[in-house]
Each structure stands twice: as structure tokens, then as C-alpha cells.
Amino acid sequence: MSLPLRAPGPLAFVDALASQTAAAPEPPAAPLLHLIAFQLDREEYGVPVSSVREVSRVAEITRVPQAPEHIRGVMNLRGRILPVLELRTRLGHPPLVAPGPKARVVVAEVHGRVLGLLVDAVAQVLKIPSDRVVPPPDDARSIEADYLTGVARLDGRLIILLDLERMLQAGPVPHA
Amino acid sequence: MDRDHAFAELIHEYIAECLPLAEGVTEALLEIERQWRDGHRDAGELGALKGRLHTLKGNSAMMGLRPMQAVAHALEDLCARLVADPVARSDEAAALLIEGGGLLSDLIRAARESDDGTAAEVYVARVRAAVDAHPASPEPALRLERRRTERRTPSDAGGTIRVDFRQLDTLLEIFGEAMIEQSGLPDVHRRLRAILGQCDELAEFDRVIGSVSATMKRLEGALMQTRLLPISTVFGRYARMVRDVARDQRKPVRMVTEGGDTLLDKTILDRLGEPLVHLLTNAVVHGLELEADRRRLGKLAEGTLTLRASTVADRAVVIVADDGRGLDTARIHTKALALGMDVRSDAADDLHQLIFVPGFSTADQVTELAGRGVGLDAAAAAIHALGGSIEVRSVAGEGTAFVLSLPLTLAIVRSLIVEVDNERFAVPLSHVAETSRVRTAAMHEVGGRGVLMWRGSAVSVADGGTLLGTTARPGPRDYCVVLFAGARQRGLLVDRLIGHQDVVVKGLDPALGRPHLVSGTTILGDGRVACILDAAGVVAREAA
Numbered sequence: 001m002s003l004p005l006r007a008p009g010p011l012a013f014v015d016a017l018a019s020q021t022a023a024a025p026e027p028p029a030a031p032l033l034h035l036i037a038f039q040l041d042r043e044e045y046g047v048p049v050s051s052v053r054e055v056s057r058v059a060e061i062t063r064v065p066q067a068p069e070h071i072r073g074v075m076n077l078r079g080r081i082l083p084v085l086e087l088r089t090r091l092g093h094p095p096l097v098a099p100g101p102k103a104r105v106v107v108a109e110v111h112g113r114v115l116g117l118l119v120d121a122v123a124q125v126l127k128i129p130s131d132r133v134v135p136p137p138d139d140a141r142s143i144e145a146d147y148l149t150g151v152a153r154l155d156g157r158l159i160i161l162l163d164l165e166r167m168l169q170a171g172p173v174p175h176a
Numbered sequence: 177m178d179r180d181h182a183f184a185e186l187i188h189e190y191i192a193e194c195l196p197l198a199e200g201v202t203e204a205l206l207e208i209e210r211q212w213r214d215g216h217r218d219a220g221e222l223g224a225l226k227g228r229l230h231t232l233k234g235n236s237a238m239m240g241l242r243p244m245q246a247v248a249h250a251l252e253d254l255c256a257r258l259v260a261d262p263v264a265r266s267d268e269a270a271a272l273l274i275e276g277g278g279l280l281s282d283l284i285r286a287a288r289e290s291d292d293g294t295a296a297e298v299y300v301a302r303v304r305a306a307v308d309a310h311p312a313s314p315e316p317a318l319r320l321e322r323r324r325t326e327r328r329t330p331s332d333a334g335g336t337i338r339v340d341f342r343q344l345d346t347l348l349e350i351f352g353e354a355m356i357e358q359s360g361l362p363d364v365h366r367r368l369r370a371i372l373g374q375c376d377e378l379a380e381f382d383r384v385i386g387s388v389s390a391t392m393k394r395l396e397g398a399l400m401q402t403r404l405l406p407i408s409t410v411f412g413r414y415a416r417m418v419r420d421v422a423r424d425q426r427k428p429v430r431m432v433t434e435g436g437d438t439l440l441d442k443t444i445l446d447r448l449g450e451p452l453v454h455l456l457t458n459a460v461v462h463g464l465e466l467e468a469d470r471r472r473l474g475k476l477a478e479g480t481l482t483l484r485a486s487t488v489a490d491r492a493v494v495i496v497a498d499d500g501r502g503l504d505t506a507r508i509h510t511k512a513l514a515l516g517m518d519v520r521s522d523a524a525d526d527l528h529q530l531i532f533v534p535g536f537s538t539a540d541q542v543t544e545l546a547g548r549g550v551g552l553d554a555a556a557a558a559i560h561a562l563g564g565s566i567e568v569r570s571v572a573g574e575g576t577a578f579v580l581s582l583p584l585t586l587a588i589v590r591s592l593i594v595e596v597d598n599e600r601f602a603v604p605l606s607h608v609a610e611t612s613r614v615r616t617a618a619m620h621e622v623g624g625r626g627v628l629m630w631r632g633s634a635v636s637v638a639d640g641g642t643l644l645g646t647t648a649r650p651g652p653r654d655y656c657v658v659l660f661a662g663a664r665q666r667g668l669l670v671d672r673l674i675g676h677q678d679v680v681v682k683g684l685d686p687a688l689g690r691p692h693l694v695s696g697t698t699i700l701g702d703g704r705v706a707c708i709l710d711a712a713g714v715v716a717r718e719a720a
Binding site: 049050059060062063064065066067068071073074075076078079081083085109111112113115168 | 215216218262491560564565567581582583599643644645646682684685686687688689691692693694697699703704705706707
């Protein structure tokens with residue numbers, strides 16, 4: 001939960017709470033990619049921390065009649081209406097009827113557009129040296145390939161880097 | 177104590193309070209600069225700094241320290257600008273921010289000795305130049321900021337008239353209806369194009385739709401501005417109420433209000449009253465300890481209640497905080513389990529939010545012991561209905577803070593809420609001709625389609641579930657809502673009529689495409705989102 005910082009005073013304890021969650025270790029000299037890693041089925045994906053506003057629990061998602069494919073619906077995010085993208089189907093995974101208990105909504109912002117990405121689980125924040133990233137393999141499923149920037153190998157894990165910008169700009173498929 | 181001495185005391189307090197605050201701001205700004213240099217040019221903490229700058233500005237104004245007030249104000253404007261406009265986030269802008277933070281600290285440190293405003297004047301002029309250098313972006317947050325500053329000098333132009341607020345409400349209602357009607361135009365355009373194909377007249381029509389929509393936006397802005405009032409108009413009422421409750425409870429309470437010049441729509445202010453009264457009363461009765469207990473705990477005998485308002489981007493944040501005993505996390509956990517709730521996380525912060533769940537705070541005495549009384553769910557529902565949100569933050573032994581985030585303005589449409597296959601939809605009442613219980617006698621089938629006799633004419637009837645895609649198989653429905661748009665009508669079969677409600681209209685995000693059946697969304701009292709049906713789309717669609 002992101003809340004505004006407050007002036008010291010009777011609410012100092014709220015500031016203290018907020019600062020506990022905001023750890024900021026010093027980055028080393030080598031260029032690092034800061035990623036938020038999440039899972040869809042057994043695959044791990046990553047998006048840049050810089051384009052993620054927050055990671056939210058899944059509130060009730062309201063379906064919108066005639067919404068484009070891959071849009072699961074809209075969610076109340078502290079009084080704002082957040083469109084939620086069904087990332088599973090967008091990336092070629094089979095759909096789920098209901099999100100599981102570990103599911104989260106990754107709230108992404110690209111060029112002022114804010115969109116929630118429904119994911120199975122959020123793993124962690126990763127720092128990956130940029131030289132570990134290789135172009136996506138040729139056999140990547142074509143449905144995904146458009147939205148990949150590369151693949152990173154980290155301690156035996158394979159993390160697929162998503163091109164959020166392209167994904168959000170691709171925009172809705174107009175309803176027939 | 178003579179007056180000079182009293183003033184010296186006040187200045188002393190001012191420096192003691194504001195210097196750490198200003199230094200904290202500079203620290204945060206340095207961190208932002210570092211992030212920007214690393215290539216993360218997001219707004220980060222900038223928006224959050226506004227609260228602190230606002231306090232600095234307010235405290236300086238109270239002491240008549242104009243240079244500090246002006247610098248804090250300039251920093252606020254610059255932050256708002258940078259929050260709203262990513263393009264403006266340059267290294268120069270970061271440097272200008274940090275310079276301002278430093279200047280503010282220097283001025284505050286020297287408040288006793290000097291009130292020379294030259295440095296402040298120069299700085300403010302530079303900020304103004306920087307803010308004006310970029311053409312205004314169409315970001316609503318910034319426009320609201322401008323409006324706020326303009327409103328600070330109400331008496332410089334001639335002519336103020338008194339208007340009955342109900343007239344402004346009527347204007348807003350009509351505007352809301354116009355917005356919904358206007359949202360049907362692109363659909364008309366689409367259908368015409370299907371018939372006529374591309375032609376110059378249609379291109380012209382499209383252009384007109386665009387400019388009408390832009391004009392409506394401006395009209396909305398101007399209309400909303402007439403409805404804004406400072407929150408201080410209601411703060412006074414709460415101060416008196418808190419004093420009465422405190423006397424009743426025999427608890428000494430000091431009430432602190434901040435950010436009284438925060439502007440909010442009058443309707444929001446009016447509807448905020450009840451939940452705020454509830455939260456404040458609860459804070460005194462259940463949050464604050466008895467005087468004797470406070471002394472034993474080494475706390476100040478007098479409890480502090482804080483009511484603070486501020487504007488963060490395009491939202492108003494209102495905080496109701498007490499320095500009392502805090503919520504009893506263990507009791508909340510036990511009770512949640514006893515009620516068979518789905519407790520997914522035992523983190524204190526997550527558990528605390530359960531107190532808003534309907535039924536949680538009404539069942540028995542436990543919540544009272546846990547630090548809060550009954551009816552918090554009602555307060556939360558009232559906030560949700562305004563398009564707002566509420567969260568609680570609490571630390572045992574230190575206090576509890578309720579954080580309310582509210583929209584600054586509203587567009588309201590009176591609607592009928594209906595339910596189809598457990599999904600809820602809002603139908604604007606201005607487009608509802610009639611609602612009735614479905615009697616099989618009145619329903620006919622003509623050529624495979626349902627037809628209802630309504631005022632002597634046959635109206636085609638659509639199953640709500642099939643039309644809105646809630647189900648693949650239409651089941652028997654109990655109610656029929658006859659919608660009309662223009663000269664056309666259509667019956668919509670639904671399961672339940674929930675009731676009439678003023679809903680706050682939220683636009684459709686472009687990511688949702690252009691659904692013809694839906695003109696917008698709204699947040700219902702339980703916090704869930706519901707779609708607002710577009711009557712024109714419903715009546716125009718051929719039977720599904």
C-alpha cells in the first residue's frame with residue numbers, strides 16, 4: 001500500500017511504518033536491471049521496476065460487457081477504476097476461472113497509461129546485470145514473441161522480460 | 177508574558193517544528209535527484225512531499241513569514257508540475273527543487289534574525305519561469321492546482337453573487353445527463369459509416385463529435401470549480417463535536433486541524449460529514465485511553481486528535497488520527513477466525529483492514545475492546561460511494577490513523593441498480609420508462625422474440641444475461657426494466673432491482689475499447705465496480 005508521507009508529529013508512527021517497507025540498498029557500479037518478477041504457471045516473467053507503480057492484492061474484478069479480448073475487467077484501486085489485463089491469455093497461457101490466493105495485480109504505468117496486469121504470483125524484486133540478458137530464442141511462441149525484449153538467466157532460472165510499452169500500446173482489439 | 181516574548185516563543189516553536197521538516201524535504205529531493213540521474217525519472221515521492229510542503233507553507237503563513245510561505249508554495253507548484261508532466265523532469269528541475277529546499281531551511285533557521293525576502297522573491301520568479309516554460313499539459317491534476325491558486329484571491333475581480341447551491345446541483349445533474357447522451361454519438365457515427373461508407377460529411381461529423389467532447393470537458397471543469405469549498409468550512413463543526421464527546425467521556429482531548437484550505441466539492445464535503453463524525457467519535461470513545469491510564473503509560477495526559485487534509489495529485493487525502501491505544505491485532509485475528517473469514521495474511525496491517533468488513537464491527541463487544549466501536553463498515557461504504565477509499569494504520573500503544581482518499585470533484589447520475597446473474601449494473605434513471613415484475617401473461621413471443629405490451633404498443637424485450645454476457649443460457653428473470661432513448665424503447669430482463677442510487681460517474685479507460693452497451697463505470701457502496709449501461713446502446717442493439 002502506498003500512502004503519502006506525513007509530517008512528523010502525532011502520525012510519526014505511520015511514517016515509521018512506511019519507511020520499514022521502503023528498503024533502498026545501494027546499487028553496485030555495474031549497470032543493473034531492476035525487475036519485478038512474477039509467475040504465470042511455471043514460467044517467470046519480469047518487468048522493469050521503474051514502470052511499476054505498485055503490486056496490489058486482487059480485489060473483486062468487474063467484467064465489462066464488450067470489453068476487448070484479454071481484458072479481464074475493472075477493479076477498484078483505492079477509488080480509482082483500474083482496467084485489468086488478463087496476462088495469462090495475452091501471453092498464451094490457458095485462462096483460469098478465478099485467480100488463486102497468491103494472485104496479484106501488478107499496476108504498471110507507461111506513458112501515463114495505467115493498467116493492471118493479473119499474474120499468478122509475484123516472486124520478488126530482482127537485480128540482473130544487463131549482460132545476462134539475451135534476445136528471445138527463435139522458438140518462442142509467436143503469440144508471446146511480440147511482447148518480449150529478451151530472456152535473462154539467473155542462477156538456473158529463466159526470466160522472460162516483457163516489453164510493457166509495446167504491450168500497453170498494442171491497445172485493445174476493437175470489438176466487432 | 178509580554179507580546180514580544182510570546183512571539184519569540186512562537187518563533188522558537190516554529191523553528192523547532194519546521195526546520196526538521198524542511199531538511200527532510202531536501203533529503204527526499206536529493207534522493208529523487210539521485211534516482212533521476214540513474215535513469216528512473218518517475219515522480220516517486222514528489223507527490224508525497226506536497227503534504228509536508230503544505231504544512232510548511234501553512235505554518236509560515238500563520239507566523240506571517242512571507243518569504244518561507246512563498247518558497248514552500250513555489251516548491252509545491254513545482255512538485256505538482258513535475259508529478260503531472262514527465263517531460264519536465266530534467267536535471268535542471270531537480271537542481272531547482274534542491275536549491276529551493278536548501279533556501280527554505282536557511283530562511284527558517286534565520287527566522288529569528290531576519291525576514292529579508294529578496295532571495296525568496298528571486299527563487300519564486302525562477303520557479304514560475306520554469307513552470308511556465310513548458311506548455312501546460314492536459315493533465316487534470318495541474319489544472320486543479322492552478323484553479324486552487326487562482327481562487328486564493330477571490331476579491332480582486334468585481335462581482336460575487338449568492339446562488340442557491342441546489343441550482344448548482346441541478347446544473348450538474350443536467351450536465352451528467354448530457355455527458356451520457358454525448359457518449360452515444362460515436363456509436364451513431366459508427367452506424368452511419370456502416371451505411372454510408374467514408375464520406376466528407378461523416379468526417380465533418382466526427383470532427384464535430386470531437387470538439388463537442390472537448391467543450392464538454394471544459395464545461396465540466398468550469399462547473400466543478402463553482403462547487404469547490406475549503407474543508408475548513410466543516411472542520412469547525414467537528415472541533416465542537418469532539419469537545420462535547422470528550423467532555424462526556426471525561427477525557428482531556430486536544431484537537432489539531434491542518435490543511436483547512438484544501439478545496440473539495442461541496443457534495444463531497446456534505447457526505448463526508450457522517451463518516452468523519454463516526455471516525456472522530458470512535459477515536460475519542462474507543463481510541464484514546466482514560467487520563468489515568470495515559471499517565472501510567474507515560475503518555476501526555478491530554479490525548480491528541482488530528483484531522484488533516486491535503487491535496488495529493490488529483491485526490492484529497494483526509495487523515496483522522498489519535499495517539500491512543502491502537503488496534504488490538506490479536507483480538508482482530510481471533511475474531512476474524514471466529515467469524516470464519518478468509519484470513520489470507522496475518523500481517524498486522526492486513527488484519528487491521530478487516531475492521532471495515534460488513535458485520536465485523538457489529539457482532540459483539542470484541543471490537544470495542546480492540547479499540548473501535550460499531551458501524552465502521554457503514555463509514556467505509558459512505559466513503560466508497562463517493563469514489564473514495566479508506567485504510568487504517570495502527571501501532572499498538574501509539575495510536576490509530578484512518579487515511580481517506582477522495583476525489584476532488586464529482587459527476588453524479590441518479591441511477592437504478594439492477595442485478596443480472598449476480599453482476600450489478602447501473603441504469604441512468606433518465607432513461608428508465610418503467611420497471612415491472614415479469615408476468616408471463618404480459619409477455620408475448622413474436623417471431624421468436626420476446627415482446628412486452630407497454631402503453632398500448634409492443635416493445636421488444638432482451639434477456640439481460642444474454643445481452644450483457646453474464647451467462648450463456650438465459651434463465652427465467654423476475655423483472656423487466658423498460659429503457660428508452662430517443663423514440664425507441666426496449667425491455668431488459670433482470671433478476672433483481674436493487675434500488676435507486678446517485679452514482680458517481682467514472683469514465684471508461686481507453687483500454688476497455690468502446691463498448692456500446694456501457695457508458696462508464698461507478699463504484700458501489702460495497703467497493704465493487706459496476707458498469708453504467710448506455711441506454712442508447714441497449715435500445716439500438718438488435719435482439720441478442
